[in-house]
Amino acid sequence: MSSQIYGEPYVEATNNSSNESGYASGASSSSSQESLPEIYFTKAHLKFLNSRLAKLEPQDILQWCVTSLPGLYQSTALGLTGLVTTDILSKMDGPLKPSVDLIFLDTLHHFDETLDLLNRVKKRYGATVHVYKPEGCDTADDFAAKHGQKLWETNDELYDWVAKVEPQNRAYADLQVKAVLTGRRKSQGGKRGDLDILEVDDNGVIKVNPLANWSLAQVQEYINANNVPTNALIERGYKSIGDWHSTQPVAPGEDERAGRWKGRTDKSECGIHNPKSRYAQFLRQQQLQQDAQLSQALQDMVVADA
Template sequence: MLDGTLDGRAWRLNDRYRHHAASEVLRRAVGDPDLGRVALVSSFGAESVVLLHMVSVVAPGLPVLFIDTQMLFAETLDYQRAVTARLGLTDVRVIRAGADRIAARDPDGSLHRVDPDACCDLRKTVPLEQALAGFDAWITGRKRFQGGQRATLDFFEPEPPTRLRVNPLAHWRPQDVQDYMIENNLPRHPLIAKGYPSIGCAPCTSAVAPGEDPRAGRWRGRDKTECGIHFIGGRMSRRKVTA
C-alpha cells in the first residue's frame, strides 16, 4: 500500500528520480501526479537564469513567481524583465506585499534595520505563501554546495502541512552552474561583475571580497543567513496565511 503522507510522497519521488540529471528531474516533475500543481519561485538573482532557462525549454508556460520586495536593486528589476523576454516565459507573476500591510508595519521603510526577520516576513514570506496557496509544489534553485541547512538537500522535500519542494540543482557543483550558463550563452546578472555573487534586497546585500563565502554579503554582520522562505521547523517557518 502506498504511503500517501507528505514524507512518503517525497521519499517516493526521490527514489523514482535519484539517478536523473537536473533537467530530467525538472522535465518529469512538472507532469508527475505525485506533485500536482507546480510553480517555479525565482529571485532572478545571480544563478536564477539556469532554472529559468530549463523551464523555458521544458515548460515555458509554467507559472514563475517573482517576489518584488520593493527594496530590490534596480539592476534586478531590469534583469527580470530582460530575462523574461529573452527566454519567452509566458506566465511570470510579480508578487508584492499589499500596500496596506506595508503602511501598517513598515511605513518609513526602516524595518529592515531594526528587525530584518520581520521585514523578510512582511515583504517576502507572507506574499509568497499567499501566491503559493494554489499550488501543491514549488521549484527552488537551492544547492547543497551553498552549505548550512542546504548541505543535505534532496531533489524533493516535504514542506508541511501539504506542500512539496523540488530542488533540481541540489547536487550541482559551482562549476556546473557556470558551465551551464556558458554553454547556453545565458545573460549574467549585472551585479555579479561588481562583486555580488548572491543578490537580495539592496539595503541588506553588500559586495563580497575575494575569498569570502559567496553569501557573506547577505545581512552582513547579523546572525541571519536565510530570508525565511526556505526554513522547515526553523524560527521563521512559513505559516498558513488566512488573509
C-alpha cells in the first residue's frame, strides 16, 4: 500500500440509491463522498508529478496549478522571484484565466521600501492582497510592548514564530488555503539547493515553487523585459530582502541570500519554510498528542458500547 501524503484512505462506498455508480463526482451528495479529501497525493504520485513539472517552464507550471489545485494562493514577501510569478499570472488569459490572491505577512519590521512596493504591486496588477500581522499587534511599538525589545536578538525562533509562522498559519486557516505559490529557487543556495517544484508540508498544504529551476539571471532578465516593479533596495546591493534588522546588502560573489541573518551559519530560513524549528516541532508534538488522545477516546467509546 502506498504511503499517504495528504488526505484520508479510500473507503469503499456502500450500495444505496444515491450512489448507484459507485463513483464520486463533484455533484455527489452522499456522506461517504462528501468526506473525500479535496487534494490527495501518494509519495509515488508526488514523485511522478515533480519529474514531469521539472521539465516545464514556469508559465506551464502555473497553468497546471490553476487548472489542478483548488484553494490556490500566492504567499509573497515581494522578492524578485515572487514578483515574476505575479507578473506571469497577470498575463495568463483564456477560459482558465487565474484569479490568485496574494498573502503578505507584515512582520511590522519591513523596510519602508518594501511597503512602498506592496502599494505599487496592488496598483499595477489590481491584486487582492491579504495582509496578516503578528496577533494582537498593529505597529512595531505594539510588538515591542507585547514581546519585549529586540525579540529577534533575544529569541530569534520565537520571533520567527510570532512574526511570521503564526500569522501564516492564521492566514491559511482563515482563507482555507489548500495550495500556495512560493518564490523559492534552487539557485538561492542554502537549504534550497535540492528544492522540488511540488511539496506538501506537515499540515497538508501544497507548496509550489514554479521558478525553482530558474537562475537569478533568468529572473532578472524577465523583470527587465517585462518592466516588473521591484524593491528600490535592489539598486543598493540588496538581493533577498526581509526585515530591516536582519537584512544586509550582498557582496559580489556571495549567495543571493547571504545578506539574510549575515554571520549566522546556523540560520538560513525564517521558520515559514523550516518545519524543523524548535517551535514548529513543539507544536507538531502537541498535535500528535491531541490526535492520540482523540483516538483513545474513540476506542473507549467503542468498548463502552460493545
